[in-house]
Amino acid sequence: MHVHKTVRGNRLKIALFSLGLFIVAIAGLYYFLSFKKTHITPTLEGTWICQQFLDSIAAKRSVAAVKVSPMFVQISFKKGWTDSVMCTGIASTYRMQLIKQKKGKYLLTRFTDTLGTIKLKKIFSFEEKWSGMKWTYIKVDSVFKGMDQGKVFHRSLNRILIAGKYQPLKGTSLLKEIVFSDSGSVEGIKGFAKYKLCYGKDCFRGTLPKDVIFMEGSKRTVHLAFDLAADTLNVYTVSRSDTVTQFKLYWKLLRIK
Incomplete structure (x- = not known):
C-alpha cells in the first residue's frame, strides 16, 4: 500500500513538473514572438545624423545657401521597444514611435500622425510625409546615449563650418x-x-x-x-x-x- 502511494506521488510530481515546463515554454514563446514583433532591429540601434544635409552644407560652405532643411537632423534608436526613438528637429528633441510595416520599412509616428517612412539599409533614407523630401542618414554611434538635443549633429556642423x-x-x-x-x-x-x-x-x-x-x-x-x-x-x-x-x-x- 505504501509503495502504491509513493508511485502515485511521484507521478503527480512528474506531471506537475511537466506542466510547469510547458507553461514556461509557452510563456517564453509568447515573449519571443512579441519581442521579435516589436523590438527595433539591431541594425537601427544607435544614433544617426542627416549626412545628406551636412554634405550639402559642406559643398556650399553655408547653411542658408542650402535653402531647405530636413524634418530631423539626428535620430536615435534605443535598444528596446518601439517608443524609444528620439528625433532632433529644428528647435527641440521629440520622443517618437516606430511601426514596422515590412522588412526594411518602418513608419515614424507621433501621436496619431505618421511623419514619414524609414527605409533601412547600411544607411537609411527618411521620406517626410508632409513635404515628400527624402533625406539620407548615416550611423555615427551604435549605442543610444539618451536625449542629447542633437549634440552629435551640432558637432559635425561646427566642424564643417x-x-x-x-x-x-x-x-x-x-x-x-x-x-x-x-x-x-x-x-x-x-x-x-x-x-x-x-x-x-x-x-x-x-x-x-x-x-x-x-x-x-x-x-x-x-x-x-x-x-x-x-x-x-x-x-x-x-x-x-x-x-x-x-x-x-x-x-x-x-x-x-
Missing part, C-alpha cells in the same frame, strides 16, 4: 588667438564663452543670404550674421529698416592652418 583656430584681422574685444571648438565653446573673444550655429529656417529671417551665429556670454546672447570667404570668417551685426537689411562688419578672422 567654423571650428578651428583664428587670428583677428579686424574687430574689438579680440585676443591674439580665437578658438571655436566643435563642442560649441569659444575662447579669445571677451565677454563670450559659447556659440551656436543656426540650421533652421526661422533664425534666417532678416539675415539671408548670410548665415547666423549666436554668441553667448554670462550676461547676454548676441544674434550675428556670418559668411566664409576662403580662409576668412566674416562676422556682421544686422540691422533692418523697413525691408532693407544692413550688415556691418564686426569681426574679421583669419583661419590658422
Whole structure:
C-alpha cells in the first residue's frame, strides 16, 4: 500500500513538473514572438545624423545657401521597444514611435500622425510625409546615449563650418588667438564663452543670404550674421529698416592652418 502511494506521488510530481515546463515554454514563446514583433532591429540601434544635409552644407560652405532643411537632423534608436526613438528637429528633441510595416520599412509616428517612412539599409533614407523630401542618414554611434538635443549633429556642423583656430584681422574685444571648438565653446573673444550655429529656417529671417551665429556670454546672447570667404570668417551685426537689411562688419578672422 505504501509503495502504491509513493508511485502515485511521484507521478503527480512528474506531471506537475511537466506542466510547469510547458507553461514556461509557452510563456517564453509568447515573449519571443512579441519581442521579435516589436523590438527595433539591431541594425537601427544607435544614433544617426542627416549626412545628406551636412554634405550639402559642406559643398556650399553655408547653411542658408542650402535653402531647405530636413524634418530631423539626428535620430536615435534605443535598444528596446518601439517608443524609444528620439528625433532632433529644428528647435527641440521629440520622443517618437516606430511601426514596422515590412522588412526594411518602418513608419515614424507621433501621436496619431505618421511623419514619414524609414527605409533601412547600411544607411537609411527618411521620406517626410508632409513635404515628400527624402533625406539620407548615416550611423555615427551604435549605442543610444539618451536625449542629447542633437549634440552629435551640432558637432559635425561646427566642424564643417567654423571650428578651428583664428587670428583677428579686424574687430574689438579680440585676443591674439580665437578658438571655436566643435563642442560649441569659444575662447579669445571677451565677454563670450559659447556659440551656436543656426540650421533652421526661422533664425534666417532678416539675415539671408548670410548665415547666423549666436554668441553667448554670462550676461547676454548676441544674434550675428556670418559668411566664409576662403580662409576668412566674416562676422556682421544686422540691422533692418523697413525691408532693407544692413550688415556691418564686426569681426574679421583669419583661419590658422
